[in-house]
Amino acid sequence: MSFKRSVTAVALVAIVGVVIAVAAGARSHGTLSGAGATFPQPLIAIWQQQYKRDQINYNGIGSGGGIAAITNRTVDFGASDAPLTPDQFAACKGCVQMPWVLSATSVMYNLDGVKNAMHMNGRLIADIYMGRVTNWNDARIKRLNPGVNLPDRKITPVYRSDGSGTTYNFTDYLTSVSSAFKSRVGGPSTTVNWPTGVGARGSSGVAGVVTRTEGAVGYADIAYALNNHIKFAAVQNRSGKWATPGLRSIKAAASADKKFSSTNELSIVNPPKGKKYLRAYPISTYSYVIVPLQSGKAAQLKSFITWAVTSGQRFGPKLIFQPVPLYVVNRVKAQLKRVH
Amino acid sequence: MATATRSIPDPAALRRRGRFNPGDAILYGVTLGAALSALVLLILIAREILADAWPAMKEFGLGFLTSTTWEPTRDIYGAGAFLFGTALTSFAALLLAAPISIAIALFLTELAPRWLRGPVGALVEMLASVPSVVLGLWGILVMGPWIVEHVGPFLHRTLGWTPFFKTEPVAGPSILSAILILTIMMVPIISSICRELFLNVPRELKEGALALGATRWELVRGVIFPYARAGIAAAMILGLGRAVGEAIAVTQVIGNNEAITWNLFDPGDTLASRIASSYVGATSKMQISALVYLAVILLAFSLVVNLVARVIVQRVTARQEGRA
Numbered sequence: 001m002s003f004k005r006s007v008t009a010v011a012l013v014a015i016v017g018v019v020i021a022v023a024a025g026a027r028s029h030g031t032l033s034g035a036g037a038t039f040p041q042p043l044i045a046i047w048q049q050q051y052k053r054d055q056i057n058y059n060g061i062g063s064g065g066g067i068a069a070i071t072n073r074t075v076d077f078g079a080s081d082a083p084l085t086p087d088q089f090a091a092c093k094g095c096v097q098m099p100w101v102l103s104a105t106s107v108m109y110n111l112d113g114v115k116n117a118m119h120m121n122g123r124l125i126a127d128i129y130m131g132r133v134t135n136w137n138d139a140r141i142k143r144l145n146p147g148v149n150l151p152d153r154k155i156t157p158v159y160r161s162d163g164s165g166t167t168y169n170f171t172d173y174l175t176s177v178s179s180a181f182k183s184r185v186g187g188p189s190t191t192v193n194w195p196t197g198v199g200a201r202g203s204s205g206v207a208g209v210v211t212r213t214e215g216a217v218g219y220a221d222i223a224y225a226l227n228n229h230i231k232f233a234a235v236q237n238r239s240g241k242w243a244t245p246g247l248r249s250i251k252a253a254a255s256a257d258k259k260f261s262s263t264n265e266l267s268i269v270n271p272p273k274g275k276k277y278l279r280a281y282p283i284s285t286y287s288y289v290i291v292p293l294q295s296g297k298a299a300q301l302k303s304f305i306t307w308a309v310t311s312g313q314r315f316g317p318k319l320i321f322q323p324v325p326l327y328v329v330n331r332v333k334a335q336l337k338r339v340h
Numbered sequence: 341m342a343t344a345t346r347s348i349p350d351p352a353a354l355r356r357r358g359r360f361n362p363g364d365a366i367l368y369g370v371t372l373g374a375a376l377s378a379l380v381l382l383i384l385i386a387r388e389i390l391a392d393a394w395p396a397m398k399e400f401g402l403g404f405l406t407s408t409t410w411e412p413t414r415d416i417y418g419a420g421a422f423l424f425g426t427a428l429t430s431f432a433a434l435l436l437a438a439p440i441s442i443a444i445a446l447f448l449t450e451l452a453p454r455w456l457r458g459p460v461g462a463l464v465e466m467l468a469s470v471p472s473v474v475l476g477l478w479g480i481l482v483m484g485p486w487i488v489e490h491v492g493p494f495l496h497r498t499l500g501w502t503p504f505f506k507t508e509p510v511a512g513p514s515i516l517s518a519i520l521i522l523t524i525m526m527v528p529i530i531s532s533i534c535r536e537l538f539l540n541v542p543r544e545l546k547e548g549a550l551a552l553g554a555t556r557w558e559l560v561r562g563v564i565f566p567y568a569r570a571g572i573a574a575a576m577i578l579g580l581g582r583a584v585g586e587a588i589a590v591t592q593v594i595g596n597n598e599a600i601t602w603n604l605f606d607p608g609d610t611l612a613s614r615i616a617s618s619y620v621g622a623t624s625k626m627q628i629s630a631l632v633y634l635a636v637i638l639l640a641f642s643l644v645v646n647l648v649a650r651v652i653v654q655r656v657t658a659r660q661e662g663r664a
Contacts, residue, residue, distance in 0.1 A: 064621030087624045156511045161596035163621010186413030190621050193411040198511045198607045199596030201617060205480075212485055213511040 030054035036066020036079030040101040046315040064163040078290040081165020083265040094293045098332045099286035102322045104245035105169045106225040106232035109217045119144040121236040122177030131196035158209045158218035161199030163190040169285040173269040237282045238273045249281035250322040302336045396629035417630035421598045426610040430583035433522035445534035468528035476592030484512020503602040513595030516604040526579035533575035537568040574652040581645040587612035
């Protein structure tokens, strides 16, 4: 008898589950579902509360997962910190990507007795990640940080072992400042073959290894480093100034009317010398939203993304997301016209 | 199993005797379907994996097994580093786990006081039920720092002259972390099988040895080990299979680097760990195909391990039935 009873119980639970699911589905007739990068997730979380026209569901499963989800059309929109590769673009069959969020990647470090915002430049970071500079008391680091007491300690570079938009941004910068890095490691790419160092999964994994390893250096989006009180470097830009990742320095990096690629890529790393970019933080990046050109929810998608790149941007600064500049907003609006 | 099928008449025989019952036929059909579905699933998985791996197999051929290049930016892939890492971590873990497991099994069957056997045995087996992702987290948060601060420096001081502990440990994620995690996973598997084996050593053999004045150690060495030798080998192979296939816990603690190194404080990577860490973020079709090629190697290896263990167990049971 107990068998029969437990079968009945299981059936009841299943029925209740289905009823709840159906009821939930019915309530949210205007729903948009998205998946992808964790980087814009804090901002999207606020959008979910503030956007009234539809209910937005978002699953932060990583850029790679978001691209896979929109390619298989299991979501209405995908989000990725790295632009689609040609293979991914072809596989997505009629997708359009648009920049919709703007922030920066921080270079974190764990070094006892050294304060926040120690000085680094692109060549140095590239050489650390290639295993050419291996100790914190290296003459090159000393020269950039006069007066700082640098310990005799091995440098442990930490990188993302999973495919990551942050890795894309970081290698985009390193390949642009170091030709040695470009030929030895390659990129920009969401995954590269790091010659040395320790891999960890996700921003949390990288931050975890950095905070637990004396002498480690790693990278993650700036909001992550700030929220977890991890020290990050001031990086020298091409005007020779030391810039820490922050709203002003990201704004300066994005102030150029740079040309979009035919697939709407927009790289703003390592901006050129010039008055406009005096304060620019050189590892700034856009994050992208990806939608199918033909969608059953075209009207809803258009209205949500238009809102996100205009009114939605005002929630960004608190989380170190710099509002995207006007020319990007205009580009997004023009591109959205292609979606039906 | 052979006796079980013999004792129940098959449906055809029942029908001949006029005792056919439709319920039995349905039961037969359902169970047969379930049994076949496992086989069909295995074939489908193998076929699908081979199809997906085909582009990489065509491109890199068997050289894939020895090439140590893994460069997504140039779309060139080779499994050499991961094969090395898999072999190093799983054999080292086996080296640690086998003596511990056999000791546990001996303690529980021969040496421990009776009231202690149940609880200790249950505790050891409970280790097997710790989800690997939890074990991996523990590896990151507790074991990694512990190695860097305590175990590592000691190993370096005492065994620094071997190639295994050449440098001071720097970061928690390392080959050594992976080996220790795999050891923890293997111990409950090997020890529980060994315990069964030791329990099955015929009582008259043990009592005979003791009656001849054998000490406990002589009993273990002269009677129990020779009797259970093949079974112990099979248990070790099954443990090895578990270690080779473990993905999540290893990828959490090994540090995911393609370097080939004997220094256990350095990061490394294994086949399963690389598949787990890289599949979702793969950027090109060739990279996905190369990752599936790794899966083909892993699948082939697991099947071989399973077959070998099975053959050994069958030989042992045949021998034991022959004696009985």
